[in-house]
Amino acid sequence: MERRTILKAAGASAAVLGLGATTGCGGGSGAGDGTVTIRYSWWGAEERAKRINRTITLFEKKYPKIKVKTDFQTYQSFWEKFQTQASGGNPPDVFQNAVTFLRKYDKRGILLDLRPQVDAGHLNLDDFRAGVTEVGEVDGKQLGVPVGSNTMALVIDKKLWRKAGVEPHAGWTWDDFFKALKTIRDRTGVPGDTGYFGIMYLYDLYLRQNGKAFFTEDGLGFDRADLTEWWQDGYNRVRAGIVTDPKVVAQDLPKSSLSAGHGASEFTWDNFTVRYHSEGDSTYGLAPIPTTDGRHTGQYLASLMLSASARTAHPEEVARFIDFMVHDPEVGRIMGYDRGILAGTEQYDAFKPADEINKEIARYEADTAEAGVLGTITPHPSGADTVEAAFLRIGGDLGLGKVKVSDAVKQFFDESQAAFQA
CATH class of the missing domain: 3.40.190.10 (Periplasmic binding protein-like II)
Structure with missing residues (x-):
């Protein structure tokens, strides 16, 4: 988001x-x-x-x-x-x-x-x-x-992470990341992340870590099963309370829920870090992207x-x-x-x-x-802007409980196909 x-x-x-x-x-x-x-x-x-x-x-x-x-x-x-x-x-x-x-x-x-x-x-x-x-x-x-x-990065509220006794590090895995989010929630009462599963460019990194990509030169580089797993996982973590409730995220706008104190981390572009310091009253820093294999972040x-x-x-x-x-x-x-x-x-x-x-x-x-992890940017086909907007909107509806995962995935693929054919 x-x-x-x-x-x-x-x-x-x-x-x-x-x-x-x-x-x-x-x-x-x-x-x-x-x-x-x-x-x-x-x-x-x-x-x-x-x-x-x-x-x-x-x-x-x-x-x-x-x-x-x-x-x-x-x-x-x-x-x-x-x-x-x-x-x-x-x-x-x-x-x-x-x-x-x-x-x-x-x-x-x-x-x-x-x-x-x-x-x-x-x-x-x-x-x-x-x-x-x-x-x-x-x-x-x-x-x-x-x-x-x-490049994509993870911005963290340093005070909350220190209070929870957890620390991000280069080469950490997604399992390490999700365990950290739960620890933060358990020890501080604040959800560990503001909504990772709705960010298209982060999902692209995850796909690249696993030998795929969000886009090919003429379409999508993943299938419905891939997206179902990603969105279902994210929705489950919202329900478990370790990811900020999207209703709270919407209420915090135009501020970020990270700078509003309703989340302990947020994935975004590294140069956007300035916004959190101007919006919030905590101390914020940049952390490495979690990995699948302990090395490759998929970044570009x-x-x-x-x-x-x-x-x-x-x-x-x-x-x-x-x-x-x-x-x-x-x-x-x-x-x-x-x-x-x-x-x-x-x-x-x-x-x-x-x-x-x-x-x-x-x-x-x-x-x-x-670190030698940077790769070449994934090609973006004609219609990519419409697809990105659809991913953001449908992922948001999913988080709010307005649509089931299976229906959200179908809707996204239908809208993407139409965008590429336009």
């Missing part, structure tokens, strides 16, 4: 900052003096908007003939608006993107292949941390360039990225904008880890976190990489 929760908490309207929504037809516009205007859209919170607008000021100073019009939304509102713009042939020239959407919009001819701009020298794909640029590749095309990377680096519209009238200017945003050291210092650990090596080296929260995030990702 973390994506909906985080973004609902982080979202803000453009009006808060006085940022007007962009208008216009087709790609960017041009002026008689050679000045062109490109449109840039993203999702996120007020703080992200403030940081991005500072970086745009730097870009326009370096490239005075390129002006940038901005627009930002909450996550859900962003994609609703983008879908309307794309259907009308008027998507923004450059926009924030994620792997879930690459094949969907590539299939519809929306995304610009940036490879020709790389070959022309307008965009540099060197000087990135190992493996991150591959996230934006689809069938030999470079459809996105990463601005930051992250995911990435927020910048993509461009295939309809842009200014592909060179868009490429130069992306290049600046992913390589300029001052941009890295301004953005910090707002969108994940900085992907470009120049920006990564330029930003030195001063606070303990971001230092811990950096250490966690570095330690995970050094």
Whole structure:
């Protein structure tokens, strides 16, 4: 449930900052003096908007003939608006993107292949941390360039775990994890986890640990028996009281039940750790992902990225904008880890976190990489965004007791099949 929760908490309207929504037809516009205007859209919170607008000021100073019009939304509102713009042939020239959407919009001819701009020298794909640029590749095309990377982690309430006398450790198994949750509940009265079974990306890691994956290039990489086992197990743990009651989770929104004190741990992306420190009054930290075999976590680096519209009238200017945003050291210092650990090596080296929260995030990702457990991200087929939303919604209904496990599994597979065929 973390994506909906985080973004609902982080979202803000453009009006808060006085940022007007962009208008216009087709790609960017041009002026008689050679000045062109490109449109840039993203999702996120007020703080992200403030940081991005500072970086745009730097870009326009370096490239005075390129002006940038901005627009930002909450996550859900962003994609609703983008879908309307794309259907009308008027998507923004450059926009924030994620792997879930690459094949969907590539299939519809929306995304610009940036490879020709790389070959022309307008965009540099060197000087990135190992493996991150591959996230934006689809069938030999470079459809996105990463601005930051992250990986799934377990965030824990350190005070509750210490009070219960349990400690997470690298290589621990799912059995170890579930025993810890029960011990926490028994000794503190607080459920050990806020709802692991409803998180699609965590289930993907579990599947990868067992030789499967959530997605293949054209569909699902698991069967109904696999999902039945996962959801039944999760539902049983809710009923046993070691996982937070989903009704409580819903009541805690927009706060997380972890920061509200109604759960002792929560799986989420490592760079989201900042939210718990701002919401809660305990001490929070990052812990390793439980494993099946005592070693392989199934983890990979995911990435927020910048993509461009295939309809842009200014592909060179868009490429130069992306290049600046992913390589300029001052941009890295301004953005910090707002969108994940900085992907470009120049920006990564330029930003030195001063606070303990971001230092811990950096250490966690570095330690995970050094452990040699990171793999390649699972491909996301067209329709993956709809499937992810279905997993979240149906898993939530299951936890609330609105639907039986067997019916939930059937509903999920039916909706997934329809999404892939759309």
